[in-house]
Amino acid sequence: MRLPIYLDYMSTTPVDSAVRDEMLRYLTHEGHFGNPSSRTHIYGWYAEQAIKLATQRLAKLIEADERTIIWTSGATESINLALKGCAWAYFRQGNHLITAETEHSAVLQTCRYLERNGYEVTYLKPRLNGLIDLEQLRLAIKPETILVSVAHVNNEIGVIEDIAAIGQIVQQHGILLHVDAAQSLDKLNINLQTLPVDLMSFSGHKVYAPKGIGALYIRTHLQSALVPLIHGGKQQHGIRSGTLPTHQIASMGVACQLISQNMKQEQSRIRQLRDQLWEQLQSLEGIHLNGSLTERVVNNLNVSISGVDGESLLLSLKDLALSSGSSCNSANTAPSHVLRAIGRDINLANSTLRISLGRLTTQKDIDYAGQLLIDKITQLRKMSPLWSYTSDV
Amino acid sequence: MLYNKYNHVQYYFEDTRHIGRLTEPSQTIYISRAGIPENGEVIEISLAVKDLSIINAKFLAQASPTVVASCAWLTNHLIGQNVDQLGQITVQQIIQALSLPDHQYHNACLAYQAVQRLILEIEKDGDKKCLA
Numbered sequence: 001m002r003l004p005i006y007l008d009y010m011s012t013t014p015v016d017s018a019v020r021d022e023m024l025r026y027l028t029h030e031g032h033f034g035n036p037s038s039r040t041h042i043y044g045w046y047a048e049q050a051i052k053l054a055t056q057r058l059a060k061l062i063e064a065d066e067r068t069i070i071w072t073s074g075a076t077e078s079i080n081l082a083l084k085g086c087a088w089a090y091f092r093q094g095n096h097l098i099t100a101e102t103e104h105s106a107v108l109q110t111c112r113y114l115e116r117n118g119y120e121v122t123y124l125k126p127r128l129n130g131l132i133d134l135e136q137l138r139l140a141i142k143p144e145t146i147l148v149s150v151a152h153v154n155n156e157i158g159v160i161e162d163i164a165a166i167g168q169i170v171q172q173h174g175i176l177l178h179v180d181a182a183q184s185l186d187k188l189n190i191n192l193q194t195l196p197v198d199l200m201s202f203s204g205h206k207v208y209a210p211k212g213i214g215a216l217y218i219r220t221h222l223q224s225a226l227v228p229l230i231h232g233g234k235q236q237h238g239i240r241s242g243t244l245p246t247h248q249i250a251s252m253g254v255a256c257q258l259i260s261q262n263m264k265q266e267q268s269r270i271r272q273l274r275d276q277l278w279e280q281l282q283s284l285e286g287i288h289l290n291g292s293l294t295e296r297v298v299n300n301l302n303v304s305i306s307g308v309d310g311e312s313l314l315l316s317l318k319d320l321a322l323s324s325g326s327s328c329n330s331a332n333t334a335p336s337h338v339l340r341a342i343g344r345d346i347n348l349a350n351s352t353l354r355i356s357l358g359r360l361t362t363q364k365d366i367d368y369a370g371q372l373l374i375d376k377i378t379q380l381r382k383m384s385p386l387w388s389y390t391s392d393v
Numbered sequence: 394m395l396y397n398k399y400n401h402v403q404y405y406f407e408d409t410r411h412i413g414r415l416t417e418p419s420q421t422i423y424i425s426r427a428g429i430p431e432n433g434e435v436i437e438i439s440l441a442v443k444d445l446s447i448i449n450a451k452f453l454a455q456a457s458p459t460v461v462a463s464c465a466w467l468t469n470h471l472i473g474q475n476v477d478q479l480g481q482i483t484v485q486q487i488i489q490a491l492s493l494p495d496h497q498y499h500n501a502c503l504a505y506q507a508v509q510r511l512i513l514e515i516e517k518d519g520d521k522k523c524l525a
Contacts, residue, residue: 311458383452385454
């Protein structure tokens with residue numbers, strides 16, 4: 001067992017060794033280091049072939065046509081391209097977008113940018129279980145609405161949105177739907193043949209590929225309309241210019257292949273460990289699960305703990321690597337916007353742990369983590385003048 | 394990470410020697426609280442005093458690591474001192490003891506506030522002057 005135990009897989013994942021091996025094949029002189037846009041020699045052809053294979057692997061995983069995949073530097077860029085690209089492309093049709101208060105900063109901050117540039121954004125307040133109220137979504141749609149953006153899986157509380165139902169409403173009104181799937185690619189079956197989704201963002205480092213690679217699925221009919229963010233050598237049909245990073249793309253392709261092969265067994269193993277940890281934590285009073293337990297990815301627990309200070313709890317848990325909310329906001333001591341949106345009071349929001357399991361989490365890790373959590377929470381409560389004081393401190 | 398090699402917060406945060414509440418009926422005990430329960434941040438310091446000397450000190454805290462560390466340092470520092478030395482405790486002293494950065498000034502204030510309330514309690518009780 002390696003301490004601290006890594007339980008922050010929703011923040012990032014380690015690169016799988018098979019993914020690393022693939023990546024190394026495209027870096028050095030001995031490997032296929034060529035520019036995939038070089039059509040005049042074999043170095044370029046090999047690189048192009050690697051890109052094609054990786055694209056096929058991702059396309060197969062999400063049941064989409066390979067021509068719909070655009071490689072980016074990560075989910076943040078994909079989201080920016082989807083939202084700004086559509087907003088700029090369709091500004092004659094309307095200037096209104098809809099998203100949720102619980103979205104990732106990449107969506108929220110892009111929306112804020114669009115607001116400063118003449119667009120109007122409606123932020124849907126989620127229900128207490130963290131999920132969007134479909135009736136509220138229906139009511140928020142206006143004639144000027146051009147796009148709805150929702151996360152497939154919330155990055156803090158792990159709840160799963162019903163994309164099919166949202167897509168149906170959006171489609172009825174002739175609006176575009178963008179789905180942030182950064183957290184769901186390796187956890188949920190995604191079938192873009194049947195899901196009414198127009199754009200979907202993916203991240204490599206959440207699925208055991210390296211940081212700095214991501215993708216955007218763009219439905220074919222949208223591709224000519226979308227306004228690019230990055231202009232240059234017209235790679236990827238001019239939608240996202242820039243020399244393709246063969247090693248990054250090839251590695252994400254292998255990561256996708258591993259997901260296709262192992263998702264079912266892996267998710268079932270992780271669910272067992274997560275459920276065991278949740279059961280253990282429930283032996284304590286004052287533990288509140290944030291978000292729906294049923295509509296939730298199998299690797300996430302997000303719990304607010306009464307009677308402890310969140311920062312003190314994290315410092316006590318030095319043997320565990322976990323976060324108090326979204327790691328993208330961990331430098332920010334303000335309470336999580338997601339927890340506030342689902343109605344948690346500030347004190348509970350401030351004493352929250354996001355525990356996320358992954359491919360390398362073992363039974364021993366969970367046994368150790370469960371006991372440590374119980375011990376440290378009990379210890380901190382014993383020193384709290386607010387929690388029922390026991391004289392045996 | 395907020396707690397690093399440049400300050401002593403983690404050291405004192407993990408020092409559990411003085412955690413608790415003094416209750417021995419044979420001793421004169423003074424207790425003070427500071428903080429705002431509604432904000433989830435409260436500390437309590439209790440002192441056992443004999444012949445104007447602080448013979449024991451304990452604390453309870455539901456607060457950030459810096460506040461917990463302030464209480465741990467303070468209780469350790471107070472044991473063996475005379476009550477009239479309580480008035481000499483300053484916020485700056487706590488900040489220096491923990492090597493706190495400027496932006497954590499307010500955290501040291503909470504422990505200081507508890508000391509000021511202890512002084513009032515002691516003065517009220519025995520007409521003793523704690524301010525040096």
